[in-house]
Every structure is written in C-alpha cells, then in structure tokens.
Amino acid sequence: MKFSLRRDAIVAERPMMLEQAVSVVREGSGPEVVLVHGGAGPTTTWAGLESLRARWTLTSVYRRGFPPSPPPVDGSQDFEVDADDIAAVISDTCPHVVAHSYGTLGTLIAAARRPDSVRSLTIIEPPLYFVAGDDPLVARLRQLGDTVLSDGLDTDTARLREFLTLVGSPVADGQPLPAGAVAAVRRAHGGRLPGEARPRLEPIRAHGVPVLVASGGHAPALERICDGLAGVVDAQRVVTPGAGHFVPAAPGFAERLERFLASV
Structure with missing residues (x-):
C-alpha cells in the first residue's frame, strides 16, 4: 500500500517549504516501525527485516531522489530537508524509527526537535563523525x-x-x-556533506528516548562512531557481523531488533 503524506506545519530550526511530500510504503500489521534508508534504496537497505511484518507495521520512507518520491530540493541530497520529511511522517503516530547511514542524520535532527514524537530510535552505522573526536x-x-x-x-x-x-x-x-x-x-554527488551535521543529541538523552546503536563489525571507523554515539545518548549497543554496511541483512539482526522494539 502506498501513501503520499502532505507535510503538516512543523516548528523547525530551519523551516522548509516542501510542497511535494515524500512517499512511504506500509507493510505488515502491528505497532508502527518507520524505516529511513540512506544512500541505497529501501529494498536493498531493509532486506532481512521481512519477518517483522508478521507483528509490526513496517513503514518504508523513500527519501527525495528515490522514486516514487520527488527529486531532491535544488537537486542535491540534504539531511535538513530529510529531517522535515521525517518529522512529517512521524508527527502524529509516535512510531519506532529505524535509520541507516545518511538517513540517520535527518532522523536524529527530527528526533532532537521533538523527542516526544518517537517511541524509540535504532541508529545503524551513522556518518556522525563528531562523536568520535579526533580518531x-x-x-x-x-x-x-x-x-x-x-x-x-x-x-x-x-x-x-x-x-x-x-x-x-x-x-x-x-x-x-x-x-x-x-x-x-x-x-x-553534490549532496550536503555529513560532516556538517550537528544534531542536538542532548534532548534525546534527556527525554529518555530508548536508543539502539547498531553496526556490522566490518569497519573500525564506523565502530568507533557507533561507540561514541551510544555513549552520548546512553544507548544499547549491538554489533552484528555478516552483511557489511547493510546490517539489517546480517544473521540474527532482525531478532535482536525485535527484542529491542518489544522491550520499549
């Protein structure tokens, strides 16, 4: 089932005029889990989570530039635009949110603006360099x-x-x-550089949002970023090897994610 969500009025740090909303696809039944992909599309990113549809509603967001969503604003990917799009998707339902790679940046910005709008966060291998210091x-x-x-x-x-x-x-x-x-x-190409992202992580921790930070054990730099983020937001931490950067496909990850979601 496909839905195109019209953006509601949102108080943002950098207001956007987004006349065209992003598309989402909802599959399954049960509590809602919003999935925000990064540089690869939803089909590739979320392969491995199919079993969750039996007990959860998986809502796949198609970021701008990934059909059937509209092209990126000004032709380039931008995590601030992503944040507005994600905020529009989650504003009324307070879902669990699972985000991967570049998609984690907009997700964290949206969650920091309104930590009461998410039931939990699962952050997978974010390009959030500042949490790792000078490594x-x-x-x-x-x-x-x-x-x-x-x-x-x-x-x-x-x-x-x-x-x-x-x-x-x-x-x-x-x-x-x-x-x-x-x-x-x-x-x-030409997208906003992840190093420019500085989501305010303190509101997420202060509000007590349950967070799971996940990685695939394939790149030491990403492990150090994930360790740093987990410390800042007081998150649970899991390393699930076997699928490289595409951690959702790793053996055992779907079961570990479901245990976390069910615990919230």
Whole structure:
C-alpha cells in the first residue's frame, strides 16, 4: 500500500517549504516501525527485516531522489530537508524509527526537535563523525566520503573503491563498478556533506528516548562512531557481523531488533 503524506506545519530550526511530500510504503500489521534508508534504496537497505511484518507495521520512507518520491530540493541530497520529511511522517503516530547511514542524520535532527514524537530510535552505522573526536580512522572515512560526494564518479579510482568497500559495495581491482554503485554515487554527488551535521543529541538523552546503536563489525571507523554515539545518548549497543554496511541483512539482526522494539 502506498501513501503520499502532505507535510503538516512543523516548528523547525530551519523551516522548509516542501510542497511535494515524500512517499512511504506500509507493510505488515502491528505497532508502527518507520524505516529511513540512506544512500541505497529501501529494498536493498531493509532486506532481512521481512519477518517483522508478521507483528509490526513496517513503514518504508523513500527519501527525495528515490522514486516514487520527488527529486531532491535544488537537486542535491540534504539531511535538513530529510529531517522535515521525517518529522512529517512521524508527527502524529509516535512510531519506532529505524535509520541507516545518511538517513540517520535527518532522523536524529527530527528526533532532537521533538523527542516526544518517537517511541524509540535504532541508529545503524551513522556518518556522525563528531562523536568520535579526533580518531584518525574516522577522519579518513570522512575525507573519503567528502571526496566522493564532492567529485562523484570523477573521484580517484582507488579512493572511490576504498569508500565503496567501507559502505558495503566492495569492487575487485580491475572490475567495473556495479550498476547499483554507479547509481548511488550519482545520487549522492553534490549532496550536503555529513560532516556538517550537528544534531542536538542532548534532548534525546534527556527525554529518555530508548536508543539502539547498531553496526556490522566490518569497519573500525564506523565502530568507533557507533561507540561514541551510544555513549552520548546512553544507548544499547549491538554489533552484528555478516552483511557489511547493510546490517539489517546480517544473521540474527532482525531478532535482536525485535527484542529491542518489544522491550520499549
């Protein structure tokens, strides 16, 4: 079932005039779990969570630039725009929210504005560099990510392959980039850099929002970011290896997520 949600009036730190709403798809039955993907689309990102539909309503948000949602505002991905879109989806229902990669930035901004609008948060491998201090591995990840977002497919081949490996799309030397990776790089090109994101995390902790921070154990830089975020928001922490950056597909993750959701 597909829904297109019209944006309600929202008090935001940076008000947006979003005439076209993003699309969502709802599947399953039971309490609502809103899913916010990152640089890959919902089908790829949330593979592995299908079993939850028996007991939960999974609401997949299609971020701007991912059909059937409209194109990005001004042609570029922006986590502040994402925050307004996410706030419109969650404002009336107070759902659980699960977010992945770039999608975590808008999710955390929206939740910080109104922590009473979410029942819980699950944050999966966020590019939230500032919570890891001056860690050199995190600095390297940020540099790679900034380069790819700025230069797109013109990024130096070795750097592009290194970045794709870190975000779950490894490419063997001498092999062409998969079509999905090419599409993802093109969509991200010119987007707002994750390093600019500074969501106010204190309101989330102060309100007592239950938080689960998850990672896949495949990249030390992402592990350190997740450890840092978990400490700031007093989150539960889980490492589920086996699927790289696409943690929802890792063996046992769906069961671990469901235990967390049911505990709230």
